[in-house]
Amino acid sequence: MNMSSIQANPNQTVHLKQTPLAPGAHLTRTRGVLAFAGREFRDAVSSKWFLLYTVAFSVLAIAVSFVSLAGSGAQGFAGFGRTAAGLLNLIMLIVPLMALTAGAGSVAGERERGTLLYLLAQPISRTELLLGKYLGLAIALCCSLCVGFGLSAAVLAWRAGGVGIGSFLMLVLFTCVLALSMLSVGVLISVVSRRSGVATGLGLFSWLALVFLSDLGLMAGTVLFKLRVQEVFALAIINPLQAFKMGVVVNLNASLDVLGPVGMYASHTYGQALPWLLAGVIILWVLLPLFLAIVLFKRRKGI
Amino acid sequence: MIEATGVTKSFKRIRAVDDVSFTLDEGDSLALWGSNGAGKTTLIRCLLGVFPCKGQVKINGIDLRHKGKHARSLVGYVPQELAFHDDARLGASMLFFAHLRRADPSRAVESLEKVGLTGHERKRVRDLSGGMKQRLALAIALIADPPIVVLDEPTSNLDSSGRGEVVETLRNLRQSGKTIIFASHRPDEVVSLARRVLIMEQGRVVRDSTPAELWPDDAPVVTLRLHLSGNDEHAAATLLREAGHAVHLNKSGLLVSVERHRKAEPISVLASAAISVRDFEVLDDLPLGSRTPEEVVVSMHDSGALI
Numbered sequence: 001m002n003m004s005s006i007q008a009n010p011n012q013t014v015h016l017k018q019t020p021l022a023p024g025a026h027l028t029r030t031r032g033v034l035a036f037a038g039r040e041f042r043d044a045v046s047s048k049w050f051l052l053y054t055v056a057f058s059v060l061a062i063a064v065s066f067v068s069l070a071g072s073g074a075q076g077f078a079g080f081g082r083t084a085a086g087l088l089n090l091i092m093l094i095v096p097l098m099a100l101t102a103g104a105g106s107v108a109g110e111r112e113r114g115t116l117l118y119l120l121a122q123p124i125s126r127t128e129l130l131l132g133k134y135l136g137l138a139i140a141l142c143c144s145l146c147v148g149f150g151l152s153a154a155v156l157a158w159r160a161g162g163v164g165i166g167s168f169l170m171l172v173l174f175t176c177v178l179a180l181s182m183l184s185v186g187v188l189i190s191v192v193s194r195r196s197g198v199a200t201g202l203g204l205f206s207w208l209a210l211v212f213l214s215d216l217g218l219m220a221g222t223v224l225f226k227l228r229v230q231e232v233f234a235l236a237i238i239n240p241l242q243a244f245k246m247g248v249v250v251n252l253n254a255s256l257d258v259l260g261p262v263g264m265y266a267s268h269t270y271g272q273a274l275p276w277l278l279a280g281v282i283i284l285w286v287l288l289p290l291f292l293a294i295v296l297f298k299r300r301k302g303i
Numbered sequence: 304m305i306e307a308t309g310v311t312k313s314f315k316r317i318r319a320v321d322d323v324s325f326t327l328d329e330g331d332s333l334a335l336w337g338s339n340g341a342g343k344t345t346l347i348r349c350l351l352g353v354f355p356c357k358g359q360v361k362i363n364g365i366d367l368r369h370k371g372k373h374a375r376s377l378v379g380y381v382p383q384e385l386a387f388h389d390d391a392r393l394g395a396s397m398l399f400f401a402h403l404r405r406a407d408p409s410r411a412v413e414s415l416e417k418v419g420l421t422g423h424e425r426k427r428v429r430d431l432s433g434g435m436k437q438r439l440a441l442a443i444a445l446i447a448d449p450p451i452v453v454l455d456e457p458t459s460n461l462d463s464s465g466r467g468e469v470v471e472t473l474r475n476l477r478q479s480g481k482t483i484i485f486a487s488h489r490p491d492e493v494v495s496l497a498r499r500v501l502i503m504e505q506g507r508v509v510r511d512s513t514p515a516e517l518w519p520d521d522a523p524v525v526t527l528r529l530h531l532s533g534n535d536e537h538a539a540a541t542l543l544r545e546a547g548h549a550v551h552l553n554k555s556g557l558l559v560s561v562e563r564h565r566k567a568e569p570i571s572v573l574a575s576a577a578i579s580v581r582d583f584e585v586l587d588d589l590p591l592g593s594r595t596p597e598e599v600v601v602s603m604h605d606s607g608a609l610i
Binding site (some may be wrong): 036039043046117120122125 | 314348351353354355371372373375376378380382384385386387388390399400402403404405
């Protein structure tokens, strides 16, 4: 059946064919962004890698929920809060990996397949293309995380009731923002990489650097250069994962003293402003790499 | 309609397009003619604003550099080879581009119908043949009914029947008043579709001509394959083009289309530049518009004439 026709009544077919918009008519920025976002979202959710990450995260989140419940000694006691704390390390490992690799493959993959040139020949700006891809991937990532968190929450609600659900929801929100920041870094890597293999490699290296090497570097730097506590704090929160970790600990109403002298310094110095400072750092990690990616993509002399 | 002034594009030290200027009126058709590496594809990408170039391109008075998106909305583009997501279904792809180009979804159906792809909407792009992919690219290019169609060697990956279909569709587009720019190295396509021919050599336009000037109707054309004594094929090709011959240089050698009664002329042109021709083959008479040098080569090879 022709898409343009509908059956108004049994005896009459009304053709709703619209006159095509005049070429060159004003094309809204939003339209192009949404078109790409929709396509990117569909591509992401049908990707095997994405499915694998979602399943892995969900299974591990459910496992952590059960372990947290068992560790509480009695079912129904503070399940959400304990699970949120238990999920912290899992999130810090898996979420950056998911987001960095998804972002790294976005533009570089199109470039390598030759599809980027074809898309750029359409009436769309580079900014719209990049923002559309980012938005589509961001929605797909957040949906994937919500599936994992949702299953975990279902287990907890079933076994432990709703105690501490506020902290858990804040964890979900923080995690989504962390995912967006890592996605921005991934997209930036993708924009500057000619091949998707190189982009993925750089994404994995960034993941390794943020998750493991920065901690080691900070420790070594502290010892070697005899850094003061405020300097260590400033260097620590430059890493969005550290900012995320501190933010989650604060959110769980736990004392930052568990993080040692740096945590004590942070809570005493910044007090109530600390969560906003930490959230601000992560949001900066969302905006700055994305902005840089747009600038570099627009200034590229080739594809 | 299209006004290109001093268009130049360099990749590091190589000037892929060098100071190209031309204007093209509404409803006109222009062929970019030249061998591989002459700069045809790069010029097309500059005209689309895919990457930044020096000089100025105006489409319907819209400066591509400042309002690239708006200018591109007037142009439908058919690449040499459709690069699209292999997993995407044909119908979904059409709807995506309809959405992107602000075309009514019904145009997707009409466009597919126009290129003979109706009924294939559920197929994935990877399951389409080369010819069908090319027709899909054409359908996408026409989805918003743009006044200008730009094609980069649109039939290079097609067999002769697919080629005929695409040329026929383009001829109809030309008759319907579309402005067409296409790159080609096939004389039959150029004669069928173009009113003007820009002959390109090493990024520059070396001649602005017409198909009738290049391949006069009343003269049967002979294709010569020249065997040179040295490795001066590129220089020889340049010289021959400058002398007004249609030249095609590829792996099979240096092919020159020349009027039957002027067979010695290419050899004397080369001799005057101290490029000696060791041997030459007369591949076939080429009645204008029926067969291209490549087809002559293929047919003679198949018949054993070249063995």
